[in-house]
Structures are given as C-alpha cells and as structure tokens.
Amino acid sequence: MKILILSLFCLLSCLTWAQTKNTSTEVRDYREVDGKIILDLVVNGEVAGFVLDLAGHTAILPEYVERLKIDENIPGEFKYNEFLYKKVPVVKSVLIGTMAFGNNVFGNGVSAFVLGDESYLRELGVAGIVGGAMFRNVVLTIDRRRKKITTSIPYRPSYMKLDYRTDMEVLPGSTVVCPVTINGTVYSLLFDTWNDGMISMTAEDFARIDGTDGGVAFVMNGYGKSVKITKTKTAVVCDFVKDQLGSVVVAENKELPRSVLGSGILEKGIISIDYQKQKIYFQSFDLVEVKDDVVGDVTSSVVPGKLNPITREYFLEHIYDYRKDKEFVFKGDKPVVIDFWATWCGPCMRLIPEMEKMAEKYKDQVLFLKVNADKEKELCSMFNVVALPTLFFIPVGGKPIIETGATPEKYEQIIREQLLKK
Incomplete structure (x- = not known):
C-alpha cells in the first residue's frame, strides 16, 4: 500500500511538472536608441526595425509600405480608425502579409496603420511601431538590464516568481492596464513602453496627487520627441505589484487620454505580461538568478547521408x-x-x-x-x-x-x- 501511494505521489509530481513547463521559449536581444526599445522583425521577407509600444498599435512609415512589399490597396481590419490611447495622425490602414519576431510571435494578415509625417521615427532609423497585439498569444518578458526580450508559451519564464504578480486588464488593441498605488491610492495606468518617464498623468489624475514640486521632467506626445515640463510632483510612496519603489516623480501631461506607467519602470526590474491569463509580473533584477530556460533552441547536428x-x-x-x-x-x-x-x-x-x-x-x-x-x-x-x-x-x-x-x-x-x- 505504501509503495502504491509513493508511486501515485511521484506520478502526480511528474504531471504537475509537465503542466508548468513551457512548450516554447525564445530569448532575443533588443537594442535601444534614445531610450526606445527596438526589435528587428521579419516583414514579408524583409528585416526591419520597429519601436515596441505596448500602448500603441502596429504602424508603418509611408515610405516603408513599398519597401516592405505591402499592398497599399488592401485595408487593415481594425475596428477603429485611429490610435485609441494616444494622439497620432494616420493616413490609412493596410494589411501586412506576414510579420514575425522569432517563431513564437508571428502573424498572417496583420493590420497596421500608415503614419503621417513622423520625423522623429525616421531619426530613430525604424520602419514603424509594433504594438501589443502582436504579443497577445505569448507571455512577454522584458529585461532591460540584459537587453533581452523573452517570449514564452504558455507560462512565464521559470525565474519570474509566482507570488510577484497582480491582475491586469487587457483593453481593445491588446493594451495593458495595471494597478499602481501612489500615496495609498490605487490608479489604473496604461503600460506605455514608448513613454520614457516613470509616471505621466492626465490633468484630472494629477490633481489628485499629493506631493512637493518634482522639478523638471519630460513627457511624450504622440511619436514626437520628448518635451520638457515643470508641472510635476514627488509622490512619497509608490508601490507596483510587490515592489516598493519609494518616492517617484509624477508628471502632468494634458495631452494624454489616460494616465500611463512609462518605460522608467524597466529600470527597476523585470516585467512579464501574460495576456491570456491577464496577469502582470514584476520583480527586482536581483531577486533571483536569471537563467533562460530556452525550449527548442538547440543548434542542429547535421549528418551526411541523412x-x-x-x-x-x-x-x-x-x-x-x-x-x-x-x-x-x-x-x-x-x-x-x-x-x-x-x-x-x-x-x-x-x-x-x-x-x-x-x-x-x-x-x-x-x-x-x-x-x-x-x-x-x-x-x-x-x-x-x-x-x-x-x-x-x-x-x-x-x-x-x-x-x-x-x-x-x-x-x-x-x-x-x-x-x-x-
């Protein structure tokens, strides 16, 4: 009887392990230009750089429509005609044949906006923007210290601790809204990887914040360069997931349709976004040792005659x-x-x-x-x-x-x- 119970215990342990093991994990380098995360994607057989904007939508500069072999006469299949969460001028929408970032992130018939005259994007040397919708079928992990993007299916990487997570909401366009506690009050903030700062707020939310003058800060409007502002406050207490960030500078940006948590959070630790389960993970860089558990990424050995x-x-x-x-x-x-x-x-x-x-x-x-x-x-x-x-x-x-x-x-x-x- 004891042997039977022990055997069942071992079997259940193996089953539990199998259920929590990722079926696919890819770890890719990214580069930064002027603080922007740039990913190299394959679009219709061409490699091109795109800025990662998780609060935006996939979009192309007009001169890249022809370069990337996109048929300008086939419109995209958006349910909206403009950017939902930031003010960005668009000319029209198109349908991209294929778009891939590794093997985990892949799309056929990807809808994209054609942007207006965005000179700053040209200065960055990119073809456009890649939004959160491309990552909705994976767990997306960003490690700014190592300049690594991990995409995993169906779970987070094993080094991301299960109890360092909280609920999030996925809005239309696969934009993420997560809770951030400032001076004891919980705010629902868009996670915006285009925005360089820590927290930028609408005038209404900014008025609710207690704090002293935070000095000079920079805010982002659309896809233009950052703009210097002086209307800021230093919030004494700021908590995100389980991390106590201490005091943070909050900037007012009257152009925002919603308040945002910017890419400044990536200076504090590693973030994982599980779109399917609507969970967001965040932990400091040194909480645990980071070991990439890559699945299916072993270099092949080739034998003549086979x-x-x-x-x-x-x-x-x-x-x-x-x-x-x-x-x-x-x-x-x-x-x-x-x-x-x-x-x-x-x-x-x-x-x-x-x-x-x-x-x-x-x-x-x-x-x-x-x-x-x-x-x-x-x-x-x-x-x-x-x-x-x-x-x-x-x-x-x-x-x-x-x-x-x-x-x-x-x-x-x-x-x-x-x-x-x-």
Whole structure:
C-alpha cells in the first residue's frame, strides 16, 4: 500500500511538472536608441526595425509600405480608425502579409496603420511601431538590464516568481492596464513602453496627487520627441505589484487620454505580461538568478547521408544570415537541399522517403536538410514560404533555386544538373 501511494505521489509530481513547463521559449536581444526599445522583425521577407509600444498599435512609415512589399490597396481590419490611447495622425490602414519576431510571435494578415509625417521615427532609423497585439498569444518578458526580450508559451519564464504578480486588464488593441498605488491610492495606468518617464498623468489624475514640486521632467506626445515640463510632483510612496519603489516623480501631461506607467519602470526590474491569463509580473533584477530556460533552441547536428532537421539558428549560422546581409550569401562549401515541410501536409509526407533516398545516394556531395514550417515561422516569413512542400536547392556560391510540390524525379534532375554541374 505504501509503495502504491509513493508511486501515485511521484506520478502526480511528474504531471504537475509537465503542466508548468513551457512548450516554447525564445530569448532575443533588443537594442535601444534614445531610450526606445527596438526589435528587428521579419516583414514579408524583409528585416526591419520597429519601436515596441505596448500602448500603441502596429504602424508603418509611408515610405516603408513599398519597401516592405505591402499592398497599399488592401485595408487593415481594425475596428477603429485611429490610435485609441494616444494622439497620432494616420493616413490609412493596410494589411501586412506576414510579420514575425522569432517563431513564437508571428502573424498572417496583420493590420497596421500608415503614419503621417513622423520625423522623429525616421531619426530613430525604424520602419514603424509594433504594438501589443502582436504579443497577445505569448507571455512577454522584458529585461532591460540584459537587453533581452523573452517570449514564452504558455507560462512565464521559470525565474519570474509566482507570488510577484497582480491582475491586469487587457483593453481593445491588446493594451495593458495595471494597478499602481501612489500615496495609498490605487490608479489604473496604461503600460506605455514608448513613454520614457516613470509616471505621466492626465490633468484630472494629477490633481489628485499629493506631493512637493518634482522639478523638471519630460513627457511624450504622440511619436514626437520628448518635451520638457515643470508641472510635476514627488509622490512619497509608490508601490507596483510587490515592489516598493519609494518616492517617484509624477508628471502632468494634458495631452494624454489616460494616465500611463512609462518605460522608467524597466529600470527597476523585470516585467512579464501574460495576456491570456491577464496577469502582470514584476520583480527586482536581483531577486533571483536569471537563467533562460530556452525550449527548442538547440543548434542542429547535421549528418551526411541523412535528411537532417534544422532550426533557424542553424540556418543563420551555416546557410545565410539575413540579419547581416541584404543579398543572399551562402556560407557553405557543399551544395544544400532544404525541404520545408509539415506533418499535416500529405505531399510533404510522401516526399520525405524519396528525399531520404536521395540524401543517402548523394551523401558525399550534397547536404540534405528539412525545416518544420509549423515551428520555424520566421524562416517561412523571411522566404515567403506559403505552399508546402517548398524546396531550396542551393549551389556553392549561388542563390537558391526554389521549387514547390512533391516531384522527386524533377528534384533529382536539379541536383545533377544545377548543384553538381562542373
């Protein structure tokens, strides 16, 4: 009986562990320009920088509509015609074919506004803005100390403590509202990663704050440069989640439709936003040791004579790094065949045994690789892989020959005549 109880306990422990383990975690670097968080996204096969604004909407500068191969005649599918939470002039909306930040954050048919003349965004060297809606299916974690963005499914990273969380509200447009306690009063503030300061308030909320003169501060209006103001107050007590921030400077901004918690909070600790469960986590940088528990991010090992599965990381290191080179530059010294496939694709599954035979036949002459299209969404977006199977035949020093369909006889002919031709 004791053995049975012990066995059941072990089984339940294993089940509990399995339920709390992320199925996918990606950790990506970001860069900062003038205090703005800039992410490199793949848009319709082009890499472009976007400022992260969790209180905004995805938006494009007009000159990037053509550069990013966006059809200006297909409107976006917003349920609103303008920015909801800040004053930003827009020309119209468009529908972006594909947009990806790694494999966890991916969208087909992404609605975006076309911005008016935003000179400051041009100074930042970006194509536009990426809003919170792109991250609504993941847990988004921002670590400013390490300059890292983590996207995880379906849970927060393991280093974020469960009891360092609170409820939040997700508004239309996937904008987050979180509670911040100032001098004992709870305020519902938009989390605005564009705004450089700690807290900026509407005139109505600002009037409720008790505090001494806070000196000079800077506020953000739309997507222009920061503006110096002197109407500020120093609040003696400010609490966020479980963290006691001490005294903070609160600035009045009469242009705001709602009061905001700015990116200044990222100087105090790590923040995780769970859109699905509507929870926000916050803890100081040194509360626990940060160890990234990356899932499915192991560099592939390639064996000649086999049809080898590869990841984005292997592709960037050994095939072509599209983050660094605009034109396709093949890194290898042996021809490569890459099969983009999926388990649900009947022609893909019929083709795989034939590709395995070819891999064995040409084992000393050609490398054979395969990419799971369901897992490697950024690669598919980068190369506009929409039909499966899609195959790349890459000669040494050349560019990919791209074919679709399950036609092994044709593919072997390409190998003989294009890849191995002397």
